[in-house]
Amino acid sequence: MLGKLIKHELRATAATMLPILGVMLLMSVLTNVGARVMDGRQLPAALEVVFVLVIILFFVGLVAIGFVTVYMMVRRFRDNLLRDEGYIMHTLPVSVHAQIWSKVLVSALWYAVTGVTVVLSVLLVAFDVETVKILGDFFGELFRAIVREDYLGEILLEVLLLMILASVVLSLSLDAALSVGHSFAKRKMLLSELTFVGLLILGSVFTFTLDGMVPSLPDARFISDWRLICAEQAGILIAEGAFCYCVTAFFLRRRLNLE
């Protein structure tokens, strides 16, 4: 059933996310074109205004797109599980766990796709033959460095895994906050926001406490220290994620308060 939930979740979220990400990529291309056309040329004032606006919109979009993705995922969870659609979703013959995992996995996927879109957008804006050559040289050198220094590949992989884990935990903490906030009769969104702030504070306290408990390795080599840091961060993220997961599952099962 998890597969079916994910299929429908992807379909529902793609209907809103694909146009947003498509517009972002389109604006990158227009920004690139605008910058080239304006480069050292005298253009009609109206056309110049249009290109300047496109360039401004692109940079605003670049900053905002991460927030937009988070907002869309929050809205999807709220509308699908905590508002009217919840009457359909919570009476499907699937467990609460499958419901949560479908939301978390699909959210994490869209966060990753948004990240890739941002990188692609920047590349599209900077795109010309010289940039492609510079980028080719950069990635070629990076690959050679990974082959030469075995720890570099490990570091990149671990950073990537930590980023994926962090996006899953972000989804879980947002879902937990929404589930708690919507268990109340009134001011559901305000209480959800307050719960999210509370979870952030709890997470910070937990991180600081753990930081004090884990011994440093003063004489260790760089890579050993790095592994320890990664393991510690992963441990913190997994603990926070597990806590938020339990909160979400409890509130969806025992404190559901559909409108």
Add this chain to the structure above:
Amino acid sequence: MTILECKSLTKSYGDVRALDGVDITIEPGRIVGLLGPNGSGKTTLIKLANGLLVPSGGEILINGLAPGVETKKIVSYLPERPCVPDWMTARALLGFYGDFYEDFDRSAAEDMLSRLGIDTGAKIRHLSKGNREKVQLIMVMARRALLYLLDEPIGGVDPAARDYILNTIISNYNPAASAVISTHLISDVERVLDDVIFLREGKAVLAAPVDELREQQGKSVDQIFREVFRC
């Protein structure tokens, strides 16, 4: 086996008792009217049977099981308000129900939609309010469930739509299954009911077969309801 059973079922919201020690049983093959004025606990009871709420005391069993994944396979639920995802098309909704419910009869649903002239390619949000409600009812009644829980299926609709809804329920309802119809519009549903349960302030004050009630009291269920719930 009893399809729905409540044993001293209680549900409180803070200090307010929505259900107070309800004891009822519903046998297979019966159409039961869950009758009572607004705020009597009808929706709460149906939500408890669907696992949307958790009892504060007592228990509720569906086919001998507490509400959960297994009971949701055999219960078809029509909520009080339209809640099908309005961004979907009717065709996508057919796929959605077909994916999750093994007992969903897609061809029956398609047949009902075509008889209403509903374009399955149109988004639900583009349908009229009446058609949105009918689409939801069709999805619910196209399941070959063992228990149908219909919360106010004829509330807020015109008399012609009421007839359509009741006819859809009767003509699609599996005779071996049970249906619970919650409403306070007694005169409209009386003709289809086998049994009635009267709820008042969270308590089941009367539960009896309709024929027996009419015979004993010489009145229609609607008249009895008006007497029991006189303000």
